[in-house]
Amino acid sequence: MGNQALQMALADAGLTQEKLAEAVNRAIERMTGRPGRVSDRVVRRWLSGQTRWPHELQRRALAAVLGREPTALGFVPPPGRPSVAPSEEPVNRRQALATGVALSAAVAAPAPAAPYRVGMSDVRALQSRFAKLIAADHKKGGDKETETAALTLADEALALRQRGACSQRVRRALYATAAACVSSAMWAATDGRRFDAALRHHERAASLAQESGDQAILFRIWSHKGSLYRHLGRPVDALDANDVARRLSITRRDPLFASLGHARHAAILGLTRDKASVDRALGCAREAMLRADPGEWRPVWLTAFYDEAEVHSLAATAYLAAGRPAEAEAQAHASLTLFRPHLARSRAITTARLARAQLGQGEVERAVATAVSIDAEHPRVRSMLDSFTRDLRRIAPGPLYDSWEQQWTAA
Template sequence: MNATRNTVLEAWMAENGHSSNSLADAVNGALERLTGRPGGLDGSSIRSWKAGRVKWPKSATRKALEDVTGLPAVALGFIPRGRASLTSPPRQGDPDMKRRTLVGGIAAVAAAAAAPGASPRRIGMSDVDRLQARFTEVIASDQRHGGQLSAQQRAAALAGEALHLQNAGSATQRVRNSLYACAASFLSSAMWAAIDSRRYDDAKGHMREAQALAELSGDQAIKFRIWSHAGTMYRHMGRPADALAANDVARNLNITRRDPLFASLGHARQAATLGLTGDTAAVQRALGCAQDALDRADPGLARPVWMTAVRNGAELETLALAAHFRLGNFERAETHAHRSLALLRPQMRRDRAINTARLAAAQLGQGDIEQAVATAMKVPADVATQHARVTRMLQEFGAALRATTPGSPTAQIWTEHTRDAWRTPA
């Protein structure tokens, strides 16, 4: 007689993102916690479950599976031995009768919960995937527009949506950890939007919430992002000691030892902060470490979407530009500016505008007045007027230009450009 496939188990695995091997590993871990001995399951064991060749796993294995999934075995499509169907009455002498009766009741409740309008529902990896797709949209919006208040509010609202799912139904621990990671990711983006627009009180509030959620998730990548953003925030606030301390927390996370690309970003952001201290040798050492780590990074590894500019070295060049500009090494800053602009993807309009403004300021610092103005005029008017950091940088550029060549035709060209190109439509 041919075995009947366990399509219920297959559906649960697909919903929760498990392969045969990953479920085997998870159940083996649960078995070790239950019995003190490692489990012996492998991918072929799980495939036998899915094929229906094993209809009722051994008792310890069932308990471990139930711990992993949060569901009774019968709700996962398994059929107790000696039963033709789940509705067959248990034998009165069966020592497992009470347990089977209870399990049958739970299965009935689970089936009822799947009916329209029933509550609570089952939260799975498809819910996490949907949130992660929204996070990708948030990152794309940030790259185009930067730290708008609307972006900050949207990211915070999505964090609330992720947390709401924690209480909206039952879920495995893996799904719950992923939901906490999603919420922390959204709040880290809200934090970044606030930093980008110089709303530092908002940024600190988002940071505290994001750090707590990241701890609940256990996600090293999002912990790194939050602490790295904290370092950037303190750098922008002119607090280099706090910035260096926050960067050190990020750089000491295990993920920087597992993946050199994270180590590269950590060293590069440390270099940008060291630029505030005037320590040229320390900046050079940090940038050297960042480049070495970037060279060692495996380009084929899957990484978070916010690491896009780190992969090809654009972020390293951007932070090297910031470090040398702060040191007053304008020639070196200009070199890194050109490199960063060549590497940044077209959709990264915010970063491109910031680096163009810094390039203009570096050219002005070298006395190349006409070229500096021509460069500054390349910043799109919408970014120049709607992004707080870019607006401030160009205002500082204009002030330095007027101080360098007061009343000159070149300074007048810049004044007319800002008056005409930046005029807000009526």
């Protein structure tokens, strides 16, 4: 059977045997100034029950890491020995016993500090930093710096989980925060055309999201994977991934999530040139958005970007892919009139879609004028304008193309 109490404590803390050994060694170092020497093998002996009563220093470190006394962790002291060694007793109790005077406790040295307990205030501090990361991403978008910062914040959330004991609610919130951060790294990699990295981030984000049980972040991760496959030109895989997001229960509870799922589905369907399905998905997206309660709380990653402007922008994407440039242009214009000021990257992307739509209708001069107005700082926008340049050379080689190419090359 082994030490079931210790096994349950590890599960509650989300620690592996290796991570427990590392945490115990760090706790010993804090107490003694020297790193501990607890190995995986030692931990296995604890879990199997072979070691029924670890050394005193190990017991104290285990209590600090897991927030429970040794006996509560399933350890059993040898017969005739107290469950708490003299060096582990509160100092004030030893003082009282030594003098025989209970009042001496008032002047005794303070008891050792209680193990750190992680709370929702710690989670909120992480989430505040995550909100700043989201804001930076919408301004810059797709750069390696954003990707790295998101992964660093995820690691901090997981390290905090191992710092001390916490409630089940806090544990889930920490995993959800870590998953959200890795998901942002995934999106930054996708936006920066680093697709292999984005796929790796998806696997990690999905695993963390499962630990959290958070439907909102699960939706985000699978919806992002659908968008990633769309950028890779893999519509079947993209539709399957987006369907995972659309079938989550949160889309039934909150119409705004359903709306985003439908809008991104329309963008993917554009690659299939299924015009009827595109129109149907966009209709569902708009209808669901009308049903959404604007006063309901939602995560910052959703409220920061998803609104009517984004629906129009995704519609422009869908119509462009489906070979309907006039409708794409109308949707792009509608989107650009509604964008909130902080969505600099989204505005640049939609403007690039507008230029492509105008070029697709043979309006070469207007298309070039639109392209010239775009801030091409973002990697994804540069990729879109590279495609625009190739199409312009094919459609209208000559002085106008030469002028554009000179400007684009110098940018």
